[in-house]
Amino acid sequence: MAQFVLRRFGFIAVLLVLVSIISFIIIQLPPGDWLSAYVSALRTQGAQVNEAVIEGLKQQYGLDQPPVLQYFKWVTNIVLHGDFGFSFSYGRPVSDLLAERLPATLFISILTIVITYAIAIPVGIYSATHQYSPLDFLFTFLGFIGLSVPGFLLALILMFFAYKYFGLSVGGLYSSKYMGEAMSWDKFVDMLGHLPIPVLIISLSGTAGLIRVLRGTLLDEIRRPYVDTARAKGLKERTLLWRYPVRIALNPLISTIGWLLPAVFSGQTIISIVLNLPTVGPLLYEALRGQDTYLAGSIVMILAFLTLIGTLLSDILLAVLDPRIRIEE
Amino acid sequence: MRHVVRFVFTGLIVVTLMVGRSTASSGMAQVAQAQDAKKPLWGWTTVAEYEKATGKKLPAFNESPMLADQVKAGKLPAVDKRLPDEPLVDNPFEAVGKYGGSLTLGQVSAAIGYPASNFTTFESLFSLGRDGNTVVPNIAKGWEFGDGGKTFTIFLRKGLKWSNGDDFTADDILFFWEDILNNKELQPNVPTRFAPGGKPMNMVKVDPYTVRLEFSVPYYAILPNLSSVVFTGCQGDFFEASKYLKQFHKKYNPNVEADAKKAGFETWVQYLGAKRYYWYNARPDIPTMGPWHIVKSVPEGSVLERNAYYYKVDTAGNQLPYIDKVNATIFNDAGTLALKMVAGEYDYQDWSTTVSDYPAFVEGADKGNYKVFMAPSLWTSIAAYSVNQQYTGDKADAEVLQDIRFRKALSYAINRDEVNQVIALGKGQPFQATVAPSASYYKAEWGTAYIEYDVAQANKLLDEMGMDKRDSDNFRLRKDGKPFSLIVSDVKDAVPVKMGELMKEYWEAVGVRTVLRATDRTLMGQQFTSGEFMIAGWAMDGAGELPVGIGTNSYLQGNQWGPQWYAWYNSNGAAGQKPPANVERMLTLYKQVPLLGPDEQKKALTEIFDIWKEGLWRIGTIGQVPKPGIVRNGLHNVDTNTFTDNADVGIGTFNRHYQFFWDNPK
Numbered sequence: 001m002a003q004f005v006l007r008r009f010g011f012i013a014v015l016l017v018l019v020s021i022i023s024f025i026i027i028q029l030p031p032g033d034w035l036s037a038y039v040s041a042l043r044t045q046g047a048q049v050n051e052a053v054i055e056g057l058k059q060q061y062g063l064d065q066p067p068v069l070q071y072f073k074w075v076t077n078i079v080l081h082g083d084f085g086f087s088f089s090y091g092r093p094v095s096d097l098l099a100e101r102l103p104a105t106l107f108i109s110i111l112t113i114v115i116t117y118a119i120a121i122p123v124g125i126y127s128a129t130h131q132y133s134p135l136d137f138l139f140t141f142l143g144f145i146g147l148s149v150p151g152f153l154l155a156l157i158l159m160f161f162a163y164k165y166f167g168l169s170v171g172g173l174y175s176s177k178y179m180g181e182a183m184s185w186d187k188f189v190d191m192l193g194h195l196p197i198p199v200l201i202i203s204l205s206g207t208a209g210l211i212r213v214l215r216g217t218l219l220d221e222i223r224r225p226y227v228d229t230a231r232a233k234g235l236k237e238r239t240l241l242w243r244y245p246v247r248i249a250l251n252p253l254i255s256t257i258g259w260l261l262p263a264v265f266s267g268q269t270i271i272s273i274v275l276n277l278p279t280v281g282p283l284l285y286e287a288l289r290g291q292d293t294y295l296a297g298s299i300v301m302i303l304a305f306l307t308l309i310g311t312l313l314s315d316i317l318l319a320v321l322d323p324r325i326r327i328e329e
Numbered sequence: 330m331r332h333v334v335r336f337v338f339t340g341l342i343v344v345t346l347m348v349g350r351s352t353a354s355s356g357m358a359q360v361a362q363a364q365d366a367k368k369p370l371w372g373w374t375t376v377a378e379y380e381k382a383t384g385k386k387l388p389a390f391n392e393s394p395m396l397a398d399q400v401k402a403g404k405l406p407a408v409d410k411r412l413p414d415e416p417l418v419d420n421p422f423e424a425v426g427k428y429g430g431s432l433t434l435g436q437v438s439a440a441i442g443y444p445a446s447n448f449t450t451f452e453s454l455f456s457l458g459r460d461g462n463t464v465v466p467n468i469a470k471g472w473e474f475g476d477g478g479k480t481f482t483i484f485l486r487k488g489l490k491w492s493n494g495d496d497f498t499a500d501d502i503l504f505f506w507e508d509i510l511n512n513k514e515l516q517p518n519v520p521t522r523f524a525p526g527g528k529p530m531n532m533v534k535v536d537p538y539t540v541r542l543e544f545s546v547p548y549y550a551i552l553p554n555l556s557s558v559v560f561t562g563c564q565g566d567f568f569e570a571s572k573y574l575k576q577f578h579k580k581y582n583p584n585v586e587a588d589a590k591k592a593g594f595e596t597w598v599q600y601l602g603a604k605r606y607y608w609y610n611a612r613p614d615i616p617t618m619g620p621w622h623i624v625k626s627v628p629e630g631s632v633l634e635r636n637a638y639y640y641k642v643d644t645a646g647n648q649l650p651y652i653d654k655v656n657a658t659i660f661n662d663a664g665t666l667a668l669k670m671v672a673g674e675y676d677y678q679d680w681s682t683t684v685s686d687y688p689a690f691v692e693g694a695d696k697g698n699y700k701v702f703m704a705p706s707l708w709t710s711i712a713a714y715s716v717n718q719q720y721t722g723d724k725a726d727a728e729v730l731q732d733i734r735f736r737k738a739l740s741y742a743i744n745r746d747e748v749n750q751v752i753a754l755g756k757g758q759p760f761q762a763t764v765a766p767s768a769s770y771y772k773a774e775w776g777t778a779y780i781e782y783d784v785a786q787a788n789k790l791l792d793e794m795g796m797d798k799r800d801s802d803n804f805r806l807r808k809d810g811k812p813f814s815l816i817v818s819d820v821k822d823a824v825p826v827k828m829g830e831l832m833k834e835y836w837e838a839v840g841v842r843t844v845l846r847a848t849d850r851t852l853m854g855q856q857f858t859s860g861e862f863m864i865a866g867w868a869m870d871g872a873g874e875l876p877v878g879i880g881t882n883s884y885l886q887g888n889q890w891g892p893q894w895y896a897w898y899n900s901n902g903a904a905g906q907k908p909p910a911n912v913e914r915m916l917t918l919y920k921q922v923p924l925l926g927p928d929e930q931k932k933a934l935t936e937i938f939d940i941w942k943e944g945l946w947r948i949g950t951i952g953q954v955p956k957p958g959i960v961r962n963g964l965h966n967v968d969t970n971t972f973t974d975n976a977d978v979g980i981g982t983f984n985r986h987y988q989f990f991w992d993n994p995k
Contacts, residue, residue, distance in 0.1 A: 032851045040854035042609060043443060056516040060602035062595060073595065089440030090626075091612060101628050160675075164671050172629060176433045176656045176674065179426050180625040181631035235982075246976030273661065278628030286438060291851075299981030 146208025426990025673697025679958025
């Protein structure tokens with residue numbers, strides 16, 4: 001086992017180098033650089049930016065250096081100093097920007113994951129054990145809607161109705177008057193009022209998929225001979241269900257648990273943009289759009305790292321939880 | 330993504346309008362009436378001038394309770410110590426206000442701080458009166474031209490202070506000139522604005538409160554060039570907080586490279602860059618001269634507090650601004666902005682709005698507790714189509730674009746009345762892309778040239794070009810019998826969403842096969858330089874008299890429609906291509922414009938716009954399209970009949986947010 005983990009870490013290191021190169025190339029691919037993107041953004045707003053000012057900025061940001069040199073400087077600093085560089089747009093170190101957004105991101109992500117599981121697992125089991133019952137049809141119907149309607153569209157519609165009929169304020173994690181203030185009781189209460197829509201929408205999109213997967217695998221499992229055997233031996237229906245088929249049906253959930261790591265880190269990008277949530281996702285989106293090289297590159301690197309670690313965790317967890325799975329050399 | 334958001338949002342608004350039609354009439358009552366009352370032009374340079382002009386005595390200086398508390402606690406000097414020796418006396422738009430409360434404004438993104446950053450922190454050396462034309466004192470209390478326009482002297486206020494309490498003196502202007510603009514590591518070339526006649530100006534510190542600029546040629550446009558026109562004359566454009574910035578500058582801090590590395594930057598140049606103020610991206614900690622300064626940047630936006638050292642008082646002796654705090658929240662895109670405005674999240678917002686959202690704003694007015702107003706615009710075209718005269722694609726296609734008959738035909742083919750109805754609810758005006766009609770030298774024929782909707786004339790012109798043969802789809806063939814497609818680069822955010830589709834419809838109706846190509850704005854920016862496009866829409870901005878007069882209107886320099894000529898203009902003939910006679914005349918004249926006295930300038934501009942009219946390189950659609958804005962009920966001193974798209978004239982110049990006050994400040 002230890003050897004397996006060590007070897008996987010070796011692979012991870014190699015993969016990360018490749019990811020860093022590819023992500024840096026991809027960020028450089030679109031025409032122009034951060035500055036030209038920034039200037040054109042200003043210009044669409046009707047601001048005429050002087051050519052001489054642009055020349056000065058180009059020199060200031062070191063954008064006249066060749067990309068290969070920029071890449072090596074960036075990677076060296078990450079490896080040697082844990083320094084992810086600085087964001088052109090914000091004029092601040094990348095690590096500061098991430099640190100500022102992580103608490104809200106983790107809070108929303110973890111809350112939604114808990115809610116996703118809390119809804120998906122019972123409903124999935126119910127649907128499988130009561131196949132073709134009216135409630136199963138209802139859940140299936142809702143599940144397919146949740147699967148097929150993009151989260152951001154749902155967010156828009158919900159925001160609209162929340163505003164139209166309940167007068168709820170749209171977007172954000174709390175009212176603007178609490179912006180920049182330390183967490184207080186008032187601010188917390190205000191935040192609770194803003195939470196339902198984002199949490200509901202983000203959980204819903206995750207829930208639908210999970211219900212389908214769980215229902216499918218569980219349906220396969222409860223028709224297996226070992227279930228009949230257990231039943232014939234007089235095990236109670238409920239005990240039987242929870243002890244054997246459900247545990248196996250949870251395997252797909254465990255094998256995808258690793259993917260949660262990057263998801264928790266980034267938050268739901270598009271939904272966050274629509275709902276104006278201060279998570280890491282919109283930061284990545286804006287960085288990519290604005291060609292903010294080091295910021296975008298660093299987030300992609302972190303996401304890649306978390307994905308790789310998450311996959312490793314899933315593999316280990318599966319081996320631990322399911323005795324049928326062996327890690328073979 | 331944003332188009333989808335916008336599309337869905339618009340759809341929802343339409344649904345609401347249909348559902349809520351019964352309440353629409355009451356919403357209309359909320360529309361603010363244009364304020365006809367005579368506006369105060371601005372104020373008085375000093376207390377002495379105020380007392381002389383009005384015969385009244387200015388009461389003792391007063392300050393916000395928020396600051397009075399800090400003074401009492403010993404954290405801040407008293408108000409008369411904070412104000413300069415000669416504060417500016419500002420004339421409130423409606424009334425002397427009350428202190429307190431906070432204002433919620435919007436900002437585009439974390440990296441683009443306006444409109445809020447400009448409403449709150451922008452302050453220029455000189456400013457403009459409410460008429461948008463008269464230059465008035467601001468940070469500086471006066472100016473003087475000498476030697477037939479070859480020298481320009483700036484007089485500063487004694488005891489003037491930055492938001493952190495540092496003195497504002499001539500050194501702040503000299504630091505910018507000597508250590509920023511003339512430092513080759515920071516700035517490769519001195520901007521042409523400060524090098525009239527091709528020679529960089531000379532700057533002399535006469536005393537701590539007097540600076541003299543010396544030019545090699547008479548340079549009258551220096552005054553509007555420091556008066557907030559197109560954001561000029563502000564911090565980062567003509568002066569800097571020198572005492573603060575010196576710690577990040579190599580000349581003054583030998584350890585700056587190490588400091589920069591420690592702070593996460595590669596070079597001191599980047600470090601200094603991150604600590605400078607930009608009108609489009611103000612950042613915390615940097616001292617400003619504006620009525621508010623940023624105290625904190627958070628992922629949701631910026632938190633601002635009043636500048637305790639702001640140098641303006643009202644006619645009752647109250648130090649401005651009235652409102653203590655400003656929160657600027659990020660809206661990211663126009664769709665989200667409109668939604669937030671409808672929901673009543675902003676106290677004041679008139680930037681980046683679209684006339685088509687007007688009904689939605691009116692609909693939300695009661696519930697959102699705000700008033701809606703329609704603010705006039707200086708743009709002569711909400712979208713003007715630049716026809717590339719140096720198309721790098723097919724040669725025969727390029728020839729078609731160079732044919733004036735083709736451009737006239739495209740212009741005649743546009744049904745501008747319909748465009749006005751579809752895009753602007755009929756509130757704009759069919760208009761050619763030219764100078765704003767408010768310009769003193771304006772000729773009516775410039776705005777009306779080739780704007781008649783005349784399909785027959787368009788067809789006739791195209792036939793004359795030899796494009797009279799058609800293919801099986803009934804589209805015109807080129808003179809050489811090959812098919813012709815007009816590729817329209819469609820940049821979202823730069824032109825209204827439906828504009829491209831309308832153009833396609835009109836141009837196909839006269840037999841020109843038209844293809845819309847959605848183009849990212851960054852890519853478009855590059856293509857404007859390289860010439861790899863045929864025709865592209867962009868607003869005719871910078872069209873007001875002042876921006877045109879100070880020489881910043883890039884369209885008159887060939888930008889967008891003549892890439893090689895634009896390069897020729899900007900490099901003084903070193904790069905690009907020499908343009909044909911008429912274009913060369915126009916470009917050469919425009920280079921002269923900032924140097925000319927008022928009368929000669931008008932003469933030159935008249936000739937320029939005569940050439941411009943005949944060239945028709947940018948085909949206008951509809952202009953003077955008002956922009957809807959909203960203002961919270963109970964907020965006063967708000968001018969709702971002022972220009973909004975005032976990138977042209979210095980945003981924040983017209984509505985002076987430091988005059989805003991609440992009925993019931995909370």
